[in-house]
Amino acid sequence: MGRDKILIAYNTDNEFTHYDTIKKIFGKSLDAVEHTPNDSIVKGLRWRTKYYSTDFDLYIDQYTSLDQWLEDLRDPECDVLREALAGLIIIDDIDKTQVSLLSTKGSPIVHQDSFLVWCDTTGELSDDETENMNVEIAAVGGSLEIIRLISGEKNEFNDTVGVERVKEIIDTYPWTNMVKQLLINTQNAPNKPSDRDNLDSIVQKLTDARSHYQSLDKDDDETDSNSFANEIAKEVSERLSF
Amino acid sequence: MSHIKYLLLVSRQGKARLMQWYTPFTPKQKTKIINDLTPLILARKPKMCNILEYSDHKVVYRRYASLYFICGITNDQDNELLTLEIIHRFVETMDTYFGNVCELDIIFHFDKAYDILNELIMCDGSMAESSKKEILNNVHAMDAIVSNDHLDRVLS
Numbered sequence: 001m002g003r004d005k006i007l008i009a010y011n012t013d014n015e016f017t018h019y020d021t022i023k024k025i026f027g028k029s030l031d032a033v034e035h036t037p038n039d040s041i042v043k044g045l046r047w048r049t050k051y052y053s054t055d056f057d058l059y060i061d062q063y064t065s066l067d068q069w070l071e072d073l074r075d076p077e078c079d080v081l082r083e084a085l086a087g088l089i090i091i092d093d094i095d096k097t098q099v100s101l102l103s104t105k106g107s108p109i110v111h112q113d114s115f116l117v118w119c120d121t122t123g124e125l126s127d128d129e130t131e132n133m134n135v136e137i138a139a140v141g142g143s144l145e146i147i148r149l150i151s152g153e154k155n156e157f158n159d160t161v162g163v164e165r166v167k168e169i170i171d172t173y174p175w176t177n178m179v180k181q182l183l184i185n186t187q188n189a190p191n192k193p194s195d196r197d198n199l200d201s202i203v204q205k206l207t208d209a210r211s212h213y214q215s216l217d218k219d220d221d222e223t224d225s226n227s228f229a230n231e232i233a234k235e236v237s238e239r240l241s242f
Numbered sequence: 243m244s245h246i247k248y249l250l251l252v253s254r255q256g257k258a259r260l261m262q263w264y265t266p267f268t269p270k271q272k273t274k275i276i277n278d279l280t281p282l283i284l285a286r287k288p289k290m291c292n293i294l295e296y297s298d299h300k301v302v303y304r305r306y307a308s309l310y311f312i313c314g315i316t317n318d319q320d321n322e323l324l325t326l327e328i329i330h331r332f333v334e335t336m337d338t339y340f341g342n343v344c345e346l347d348i349i350f351h352f353d354k355a356y357d358i359l360n361e362l363i364m365c366d367g368s369m370a371e372s373s374k375k376e377i378l379n380n381v382h383a384m385d386a387i388v389s390n391d392h393l394d395r396v397l398s
Protein backbone atom coordinates (compact mmCIF):
# COMPACT_ATOMS: atom_id res chain seq x y z
CA MET A 1 0.00 0.00 0.00
CA GLY A 2 1.38 3.39 -1.00
CA ARG A 3 1.85 5.95 1.71
CA ASP A 4 0.57 9.08 -0.01
CA LYS A 5 -1.32 10.95 2.69
CA ILE A 6 -0.06 13.67 4.98
CA LEU A 7 -1.96 14.14 8.22
CA ILE A 8 -1.89 17.53 9.90
CA ALA A 9 -3.16 17.92 13.44
CA TYR A 10 -3.51 21.23 15.22
CA ASN A 11 -4.71 22.43 18.59
CA THR A 12 -8.01 24.29 18.46
CA ASP A 13 -7.12 26.21 21.63
CA ASN A 14 -3.98 27.57 20.06
CA GLU A 15 -4.21 31.14 18.82
CA PHE A 16 -1.90 30.31 15.95
CA THR A 17 -3.77 30.19 12.65
CA HIS A 18 -3.20 26.66 11.44
CA TYR A 19 -4.29 27.42 7.88
CA ASP A 20 -1.53 30.02 7.46
CA THR A 21 1.05 27.39 8.28
CA ILE A 22 -0.54 24.82 5.99
CA LYS A 23 -0.65 27.43 3.25
CA LYS A 24 3.03 28.26 3.76
CA ILE A 25 4.00 24.61 3.48
CA PHE A 26 1.68 23.46 0.70
CA GLY A 27 0.97 26.84 -0.96
CA LYS A 28 1.52 25.95 -4.61
CA SER A 29 -0.08 22.53 -4.24
CA LEU A 30 -3.16 23.96 -2.51
CA ASP A 31 -3.58 26.76 -5.06
CA ALA A 32 -4.05 24.20 -7.78
CA VAL A 33 -7.13 22.57 -6.24
CA GLU A 34 -10.44 23.86 -5.00
CA HIS A 35 -10.67 23.91 -1.24
CA THR A 36 -11.70 25.99 1.73
CA PRO A 37 -9.68 26.67 4.89
CA ASN A 38 -12.12 24.52 6.86
CA ASP A 39 -11.77 21.41 4.69
CA SER A 40 -10.55 18.41 6.62
CA ILE A 41 -9.61 16.43 3.53
CA VAL A 42 -8.01 17.92 0.44
CA LYS A 43 -7.45 15.35 -2.27
CA GLY A 44 -5.43 15.29 -5.45
CA LEU A 45 -2.64 17.64 -4.44
CA ARG A 46 0.63 17.54 -6.30
CA TRP A 47 4.03 18.00 -4.67
CA ARG A 48 6.71 19.13 -7.09
CA THR A 49 10.46 19.23 -6.78
CA LYS A 50 13.05 19.76 -9.50
CA TYR A 51 13.41 15.99 -9.77
CA TYR A 52 9.93 14.59 -9.37
CA SER A 53 6.27 15.25 -8.79
CA THR A 54 3.90 13.16 -6.73
CA ASP A 55 0.21 13.15 -5.93
CA PHE A 56 -0.89 13.16 -2.33
CA ASP A 57 -3.86 13.86 -0.10
CA LEU A 58 -3.91 16.17 2.85
CA TYR A 59 -5.88 15.18 5.94
CA ILE A 60 -6.39 17.96 8.47
CA ASP A 61 -7.63 17.20 11.95
CA GLN A 62 -7.98 19.20 15.16
CA TYR A 63 -7.83 18.34 18.82
CA THR A 64 -8.25 19.87 22.23
CA SER A 65 -6.25 17.20 23.99
CA LEU A 66 -3.23 15.83 22.15
CA ASP A 67 -3.06 12.89 24.57
CA GLN A 68 -6.52 11.77 23.61
CA TRP A 69 -5.99 12.43 19.92
CA LEU A 70 -2.80 10.36 19.86
CA GLU A 71 -4.54 7.64 21.83
CA ASP A 72 -7.27 7.54 19.16
CA LEU A 73 -4.67 7.41 16.40
CA ARG A 74 -2.94 4.48 18.10
CA ASP A 75 -6.22 2.58 18.17
CA PRO A 76 -6.23 -0.56 15.96
CA GLU A 77 -9.17 0.98 14.08
CA CYS A 78 -6.73 3.55 12.72
CA ASP A 79 -4.22 0.94 11.51
CA VAL A 80 -5.23 1.50 7.89
CA LEU A 81 -4.89 5.27 8.22
CA ARG A 82 -1.48 5.02 9.92
CA GLU A 83 -0.25 2.65 7.23
CA ALA A 84 -1.30 5.13 4.53
CA LEU A 85 0.51 8.08 6.09
CA ALA A 86 3.60 9.51 4.47
CA GLY A 87 3.90 11.71 7.49
CA LEU A 88 2.29 13.41 10.44
CA ILE A 89 2.68 17.10 11.15
CA ILE A 90 1.55 18.46 14.51
CA ILE A 91 1.04 22.22 14.73
CA ASP A 92 1.00 23.26 18.37
CA ASP A 93 2.92 24.83 21.23
CA ILE A 94 5.76 22.61 22.29
CA ASP A 95 4.83 20.15 25.03
CA LYS A 96 7.91 18.42 26.42
CA THR A 97 5.93 15.52 27.90
CA GLN A 98 4.29 14.74 24.58
CA VAL A 99 7.56 15.23 22.77
CA SER A 100 9.27 12.64 24.97
CA LEU A 101 6.43 10.18 24.34
CA LEU A 102 6.45 10.76 20.59
CA SER A 103 10.21 10.58 20.33
CA THR A 104 10.46 7.13 21.87
CA LYS A 105 12.10 4.75 19.44
CA GLY A 106 9.52 2.54 17.77
CA SER A 107 6.66 4.86 18.63
CA PRO A 108 3.74 3.31 16.75
CA ILE A 109 2.23 6.66 15.76
CA VAL A 110 3.51 6.48 12.19
CA HIS A 111 5.29 3.90 10.07
CA GLN A 112 9.07 3.81 10.57
CA ASP A 113 9.65 5.20 7.05
CA SER A 114 7.19 8.04 7.51
CA PHE A 115 8.14 11.43 8.87
CA LEU A 116 6.95 12.86 12.14
CA VAL A 117 7.22 16.61 12.60
CA TRP A 118 6.20 18.92 15.41
CA CYS A 119 5.82 22.50 14.21
CA ASP A 120 6.34 24.61 17.30
CA THR A 121 4.15 27.69 17.22
CA THR A 122 5.57 29.39 20.31
CA GLY A 123 8.39 31.83 20.02
CA GLU A 124 9.62 30.81 23.46
CA LEU A 125 12.21 28.28 22.34
CA SER A 126 15.24 29.62 20.53
CA ASP A 127 16.79 27.91 17.51
CA ASP A 128 19.53 26.56 19.82
CA GLU A 129 17.02 25.11 22.28
CA THR A 130 15.07 23.50 19.45
CA GLU A 131 18.29 22.06 18.06
CA ASN A 132 19.19 20.68 21.51
CA MET A 133 15.79 19.01 21.78
CA ASN A 134 16.26 17.44 18.35
CA VAL A 135 19.69 16.20 19.40
CA GLU A 136 18.18 14.61 22.53
CA ILE A 137 15.50 12.94 20.40
CA ALA A 138 18.16 11.63 17.99
CA ALA A 139 20.11 10.28 20.98
CA VAL A 140 17.21 7.99 21.90
CA GLY A 141 16.72 7.00 18.26
CA GLY A 142 13.42 8.80 17.79
CA SER A 143 12.19 9.93 14.38
CA LEU A 144 10.42 13.07 15.58
CA GLU A 145 11.79 16.40 14.46
CA ILE A 146 10.83 19.65 16.13
CA ILE A 147 10.72 22.64 13.84
CA ARG A 148 10.38 26.16 15.10
CA LEU A 149 7.93 27.93 12.82
CA ILE A 150 9.04 31.40 13.84
CA SER A 151 12.43 31.15 12.15
CA GLY A 152 14.09 32.42 9.04
CA GLU A 153 15.10 30.10 6.23
CA LYS A 154 18.62 29.34 7.49
CA ASN A 155 20.32 29.31 10.87
CA GLU A 156 23.92 30.21 11.77
CA PHE A 157 25.16 26.83 10.46
CA ASN A 158 23.37 27.38 7.15
CA ASP A 159 20.87 24.65 8.05
CA THR A 160 17.40 24.95 6.62
CA VAL A 161 14.98 25.78 9.43
CA GLY A 162 11.33 26.75 9.83
CA VAL A 163 8.79 26.07 7.11
CA GLU A 164 11.59 25.48 4.60
CA ARG A 165 12.80 22.54 6.69
CA VAL A 166 9.29 21.03 6.65
CA LYS A 167 9.35 21.33 2.85
CA GLU A 168 12.80 19.73 2.75
CA ILE A 169 11.54 16.77 4.80
CA ILE A 170 8.62 16.28 2.41
CA ASP A 171 11.01 16.63 -0.55
CA THR A 172 13.26 13.83 0.67
CA TYR A 173 10.46 11.46 1.63
CA PRO A 174 10.66 8.33 -0.57
CA TRP A 175 7.27 8.67 -2.28
CA THR A 176 6.28 5.40 -3.89
CA ASN A 177 4.18 7.08 -6.57
CA MET A 178 6.66 9.74 -7.65
CA VAL A 179 6.96 10.61 -11.32
CA LYS A 180 10.44 11.68 -12.27
CA GLN A 181 10.85 14.92 -14.19
CA LEU A 182 12.81 15.17 -17.39
CA LEU A 183 15.71 17.51 -16.86
CA ILE A 184 15.13 20.17 -19.44
CA ASN A 185 17.13 23.17 -18.40
CA THR A 186 20.67 23.90 -17.37
CA GLN A 187 19.76 24.78 -13.81
CA ASN A 188 18.40 21.32 -13.16
CA ALA A 189 20.94 19.43 -15.16
CA PRO A 190 24.16 18.63 -13.34
CA ASN A 191 26.00 17.70 -16.51
CA LYS A 192 27.62 20.70 -18.05
CA PRO A 193 30.14 19.67 -20.70
CA SER A 194 31.68 22.57 -22.56
CA ASP A 195 29.46 24.08 -25.26
CA ARG A 196 32.16 23.70 -27.89
CA ASP A 197 32.58 19.93 -27.29
CA ASN A 198 28.84 19.53 -27.21
CA LEU A 199 28.34 21.36 -30.52
CA ASP A 200 31.19 19.56 -32.30
CA SER A 201 29.84 16.24 -31.19
CA ILE A 202 26.29 17.09 -32.32
CA VAL A 203 27.49 18.30 -35.73
CA GLN A 204 29.46 15.08 -36.19
CA LYS A 205 26.44 12.99 -35.20
CA LEU A 206 24.20 14.95 -37.56
CA THR A 207 26.60 14.32 -40.44
CA ASP A 208 26.55 10.60 -39.66
CA ALA A 209 22.78 10.67 -39.32
CA ARG A 210 22.43 12.41 -42.72
CA SER A 211 24.48 9.71 -44.45
CA HIS A 212 22.48 7.02 -42.72
CA TYR A 213 19.18 8.70 -43.64
CA GLN A 214 20.20 8.94 -47.29
CA SER A 215 21.05 5.24 -47.36
CA LEU A 216 17.62 4.44 -45.89
CA ASP A 217 15.93 6.70 -48.43
CA LYS A 218 17.57 4.88 -51.33
CA ASP A 219 15.91 1.67 -50.24
CA ASP A 220 12.50 3.39 -50.45
CA ASP A 221 11.71 2.38 -46.90
CA GLU A 222 9.84 5.56 -46.01
CA THR A 223 8.44 4.48 -42.65
CA ASP A 224 11.84 3.46 -41.32
CA SER A 225 13.56 6.59 -42.59
CA ASN A 226 10.88 8.88 -41.14
CA SER A 227 11.00 7.13 -37.82
CA PHE A 228 14.80 7.42 -37.83
CA ALA A 229 14.61 11.14 -38.67
CA ASN A 230 12.11 11.72 -35.85
CA GLU A 231 14.30 9.92 -33.32
CA ILE A 232 17.31 11.95 -34.36
CA ALA A 233 15.37 15.21 -34.19
CA LYS A 234 14.14 14.34 -30.69
CA GLU A 235 17.58 13.31 -29.46
CA VAL A 236 19.27 16.41 -30.91
CA SER A 237 16.66 18.74 -29.42
CA GLU A 238 17.22 17.11 -26.02
CA ARG A 239 20.97 17.49 -26.36
CA LEU A 240 20.67 21.13 -27.36
CA SER A 241 18.40 21.90 -24.43
CA PHE A 242 21.19 20.99 -21.94
CA MET B 243 49.22 10.27 3.66
CA SER B 244 45.56 9.67 4.25
CA HIS B 245 44.03 6.20 4.58
CA ILE B 246 40.36 6.57 5.18
CA LYS B 247 38.58 3.37 6.25
CA TYR B 248 35.11 4.41 5.13
CA LEU B 249 33.02 7.41 4.25
CA LEU B 250 29.33 7.56 5.11
CA LEU B 251 26.79 10.19 4.24
CA VAL B 252 23.85 10.23 6.60
CA SER B 253 20.84 12.53 6.59
CA ARG B 254 19.58 14.38 9.65
CA GLN B 255 16.78 11.82 9.82
CA GLY B 256 19.30 9.00 10.12
CA LYS B 257 19.04 7.69 6.56
CA ALA B 258 22.26 6.59 4.87
CA ARG B 259 22.55 8.36 1.52
CA LEU B 260 26.02 7.23 0.44
CA MET B 261 28.54 4.77 1.80
CA GLN B 262 31.97 3.89 0.54
CA TRP B 263 34.19 1.31 2.24
CA TYR B 264 37.97 1.46 1.74
CA THR B 265 38.87 -1.34 4.15
CA PRO B 266 37.37 -4.82 3.95
CA PHE B 267 34.49 -5.19 6.40
CA THR B 268 31.99 -8.01 6.58
CA PRO B 269 28.34 -7.05 5.90
CA LYS B 270 27.68 -7.58 9.61
CA GLN B 271 30.48 -5.18 10.59
CA LYS B 272 29.23 -2.59 8.09
CA THR B 273 25.72 -2.78 9.52
CA LYS B 274 27.10 -2.44 13.03
CA ILE B 275 29.18 0.60 12.12
CA ILE B 276 26.20 2.32 10.48
CA ASN B 277 23.83 1.42 13.32
CA ASP B 278 26.31 2.55 15.98
CA LEU B 279 27.58 5.72 14.36
CA THR B 280 24.33 7.17 13.07
CA PRO B 281 22.67 7.81 16.47
CA LEU B 282 26.05 8.59 18.05
CA ILE B 283 26.77 11.41 15.63
CA LEU B 284 23.23 12.68 15.23
CA ALA B 285 23.09 13.02 19.00
CA ARG B 286 26.05 15.39 19.07
CA LYS B 287 25.38 19.08 19.51
CA PRO B 288 26.52 21.48 16.78
CA LYS B 289 29.34 22.99 18.81
CA MET B 290 30.81 19.68 19.97
CA CYS B 291 34.13 18.34 18.68
CA ASN B 292 34.03 16.80 15.21
CA ILE B 293 36.42 14.01 16.13
CA LEU B 294 35.54 11.03 18.32
CA GLU B 295 36.87 7.62 19.11
CA TYR B 296 34.90 4.61 18.04
CA SER B 297 35.90 0.99 18.42
CA ASP B 298 39.58 0.68 17.40
CA HIS B 299 39.71 3.81 15.29
CA LYS B 300 38.75 7.46 15.15
CA VAL B 301 35.77 8.97 13.44
CA VAL B 302 35.80 12.43 11.90
CA TYR B 303 32.52 13.98 10.85
CA ARG B 304 31.25 17.24 9.54
CA ARG B 305 27.74 18.51 9.10
CA TYR B 306 26.63 20.39 6.02
CA ALA B 307 22.99 21.51 6.19
CA SER B 308 20.95 18.34 6.68
CA LEU B 309 23.77 15.94 5.83
CA TYR B 310 26.47 14.41 8.02
CA PHE B 311 29.70 13.34 6.29
CA ILE B 312 31.33 10.67 8.45
CA CYS B 313 34.83 9.27 7.92
CA GLY B 314 36.47 6.41 9.77
CA ILE B 315 40.23 6.92 9.90
CA THR B 316 43.28 4.93 10.95
CA ASN B 317 44.64 6.14 14.29
CA ASP B 318 48.35 6.24 13.48
CA GLN B 319 48.26 7.04 9.78
CA ASP B 320 45.60 9.67 9.34
CA ASN B 321 45.43 13.30 10.22
CA GLU B 322 42.03 14.36 11.54
CA LEU B 323 42.25 17.89 10.19
CA LEU B 324 43.32 16.66 6.77
CA THR B 325 40.29 14.35 6.78
CA LEU B 326 38.05 17.32 7.52
CA GLU B 327 39.63 19.08 4.55
CA ILE B 328 38.98 16.05 2.33
CA ILE B 329 35.33 16.05 3.37
CA HIS B 330 35.17 19.76 2.63
CA ARG B 331 36.77 19.28 -0.77
CA PHE B 332 34.21 16.56 -1.58
CA VAL B 333 31.36 18.90 -0.63
CA GLU B 334 32.87 21.82 -2.56
CA THR B 335 33.25 19.69 -5.67
CA MET B 336 29.66 18.43 -5.45
CA ASP B 337 28.52 21.99 -4.82
CA THR B 338 30.19 23.18 -8.02
CA TYR B 339 28.97 20.21 -10.03
CA PHE B 340 25.32 20.37 -8.95
CA GLY B 341 25.20 24.08 -8.23
CA ASN B 342 24.40 24.48 -4.52
CA VAL B 343 24.09 20.78 -3.79
CA CYS B 344 21.25 19.58 -1.58
CA GLU B 345 20.13 16.22 -0.23
CA LEU B 346 17.73 15.78 -3.13
CA ASP B 347 20.60 16.11 -5.67
CA ILE B 348 22.47 13.31 -3.93
CA ILE B 349 19.37 11.09 -3.75
CA PHE B 350 18.61 11.46 -7.45
CA HIS B 351 22.20 11.62 -8.72
CA PHE B 352 23.94 9.32 -6.28
CA ASP B 353 25.94 7.87 -9.19
CA LYS B 354 27.47 11.30 -9.82
CA ALA B 355 28.23 11.75 -6.13
CA TYR B 356 30.04 8.38 -6.18
CA ASP B 357 31.89 9.38 -9.37
CA ILE B 358 33.15 12.55 -7.70
CA LEU B 359 34.12 10.61 -4.59
CA ASN B 360 35.96 8.00 -6.66
CA GLU B 361 37.92 10.73 -8.39
CA LEU B 362 38.82 12.26 -5.04
CA ILE B 363 39.65 9.15 -3.00
CA MET B 364 41.25 5.97 -4.30
CA CYS B 365 39.98 2.49 -3.48
CA ASP B 366 42.56 2.12 -0.67
CA GLY B 367 41.30 5.27 1.05
CA SER B 368 44.14 7.56 0.05
CA MET B 369 43.60 10.81 -1.74
CA ALA B 370 43.72 10.45 -5.51
CA GLU B 371 43.21 14.00 -6.70
CA SER B 372 43.07 17.23 -4.77
CA SER B 373 42.28 19.57 -7.65
CA LYS B 374 38.60 20.39 -7.85
CA LYS B 375 39.02 21.51 -11.46
CA GLU B 376 40.64 18.22 -12.44
CA ILE B 377 37.94 16.17 -10.72
CA LEU B 378 35.19 18.13 -12.44
CA ASN B 379 36.90 17.79 -15.83
CA ASN B 380 37.02 14.03 -15.40
CA VAL B 381 33.40 13.78 -14.29
CA HIS B 382 32.26 15.99 -17.17
CA ALA B 383 34.28 13.83 -19.57
CA MET B 384 32.42 10.78 -18.20
CA ASP B 385 29.11 12.60 -18.70
CA ALA B 386 30.04 13.42 -22.30
CA ILE B 387 30.86 9.76 -22.99
CA VAL B 388 27.54 8.64 -21.51
CA SER B 389 25.71 11.28 -23.53
CA ASN B 390 27.47 10.24 -26.76
CA ASP B 391 26.71 6.59 -26.05
CA HIS B 392 23.05 7.48 -25.86
CA LEU B 393 23.14 9.22 -29.24
CA ASP B 394 25.13 6.33 -30.72
CA ARG B 395 22.44 3.92 -29.55
CA VAL B 396 19.80 5.95 -31.40
CA LEU B 397 21.96 6.15 -34.52
CA SER B 398 22.59 2.44 -34.55
